Amino acid sequence: MFTLHHQDKNTKARRAALKTSHGEIQTPFFMPVGTNATVKSLSNEDLENIGSQVVLSNTYHLFLRPGMDVIKNAGGLHKFMNWNKPILTDSGGYQVFSLSQFRKITDEGVKFQSHLDGSSHFLTPEDIVSIQGILGSDMMMPLDECAPYPCGEKEAKKAVERTTLWARRSREFFLASPLKGKHLLFGIVQGSNYKNLREQSAKEIVDIGFDGYAIGGVSVGEPIEFMFHAIAQAGPFLPKDKPRYVMGIGLPDQIVKAVGEGIDMFDTCIPTRYGRNGSAFTSRGRLVVRNAEYTSDLRPLDDQCDCYVCQKYSRSYIRHLYNANEITGLYLISYHNVHFYIKLMQRIREAIESDCYDQFQKEFLSCYGSTL
């Protein structure tokens, strides 16, 4: 299901295709985040126009609202949200730890209170796979324990052990269910910022055997270089014939660097969140379009961009809409930003195919700038 098309000569970057029940995805790829079964402020038509291959949605949020009955009634998440391309759903583990009002974690599973209405829930790793089965996710994530940052080694080790235990139970449940063959189940590597734990976790998770491997426990408030440590620590133990996914990453320059380290899959709510905050991504870095300097600037957000927003609207107009609290303003910036991410991945794929990824990286960063 994962076909390697090309390995870049000078970096670890690779071009591949990942086969799912809703079509093949060209890697490396970016997944816009649709927490509540929609990418914030965009419609599916927008995502199709932009050329998004896939959408990510959040199990925790959908489980609580609208709830499984509603999605089951619609015939699954694809039909519910009318999105016919692949969907990845996370496990909800991260959300349980970061959002719920109360939580108790045992080896058996997680007990938590909804951040919406305080209702109590208990979910096992098997439940999490089962729920994603009802959602009909093409790519499922097993329940894992995401260690906070910072995290002591003992606590991080416990999280690794529990993540492995849950991964094994998830995989066994998955293989014994009708989900097998129709869906992909990923494994998640934990280990915080400890080399030995990242190695241990990667080995144990790979030993169980999954359809793809994610590096979790990043993007939890740690310095960004720790994410690259985690990639460097776990990477050597991940099989080359499976997709690699760094969860919740990142800014454009971070994605460009991570692809060079052999990562295939990314997701982050940054393009839409920054869009709602009035910040546009451009080939020359971030542009805070709400700023006064753009009051009468008739140029597009990015003169290198071919999205319809940049063909049709000026910074002056978009700034006005944003400052007048018009939804259309944050919509236009969000559209442009998601387009920026999707086109960036397209350029990344082309650069790898042409064996010039290192040159692409340099050119991109010299124009865009770097946060690293």
Next chain:
Amino acid sequence: MFTLHHQDKNTKARRAALKTSHGEIQTPFFMPVGTNATVKSLSNEDLENIGSQVVLSNTYHLFLRPGMDVIKNAGGLHKFMNWNKPILTDSGGYQVFSLSQFRKITDEGVKFQSHLDGSSHFLTPEDIVSIQGILGSDMMMPLDECAPYPCGEKEAKKAVERTTLWARRSREFFLASPLKGKHLLFGIVQGSNYKNLREQSAKEIVDIGFDGYAIGGVSVGEPIEFMFHAIAQAGPFLPKDKPRYVMGIGLPDQIVKAVGEGIDMFDTCIPTRYGRNGSAFTSRGRLVVRNAEYTSDLRPLDDQCDCYVCQKYSRSYIRHLYNANEITGLYLISYHNVHFYIKLMQRIREAIESDCYDQFQKEFLSCYGSTL
């Protein structure tokens, strides 16, 4: 510039075309309201897909934000918002009276404080025409005094007299300016709910001579039947060879009835405002999609509707988005609602052309219901 194509045999409804510098508009027509140079939550692409012939924008709001310098710099409102079809702008008179923190009206003009930043402004009727010239409005409205509801006869009479005085100055300024020939200037009839004043105002305004005639001072909190009184009182004095516009109206059944009374033009923020409140207009009346009864309802908002929202999304999904505070939810309802209004006008035009407007009215109201 106003070509009457057909007069319905059994009602006062008429089919005509209104020529503007940005193309011909088929009447009767509805203008979505784009207060801040955008129809709330929609993009211009949406309006084009929906088939809107024209957009209305608010002089008062644009004058204050982004201000005339910004719009002049862009080359006018059409270029600023990238809308190449006709635009009508109101005079701002109504907003000065309803929104500004402080206002003083003299025969010379209006002094007011911005509701945004408290800044003081003084505008004459000539300024108002001039501002709309900078905006480049295809259809301009002169400064008028919109009497509140309820309003004593003496106060209403004073408003009529000042409206006539300002209308004359506006027309004279317009005719002596380069705006003449490129733009249309409408006259506004006031008179509150007084038959004699409506007659007086209509006669005086028509006597000055405008490119079209609006009935103002309605939709200010009065019982809806008063609006039909105003139409009945002023209507006989309005020339048949000019377009007639009732300002700020209304619900679908009210528009259907007003067309039967010979009205050609409508505007209201109802479709987008109701959209943001979770209410959809359908062929069977209003549907409050946020209600619990639609939790698992897989039908479209309106099974009679051919808009893309109704082709693609269920009540269940839209309700979920709305209740999860997702912008996409209110966007989808707003899109559908504006589409409902635009298609209603199309059906109205077809019914008039077929000389069966009275039958159309009956059929529409029996299905939709009536608020009258």
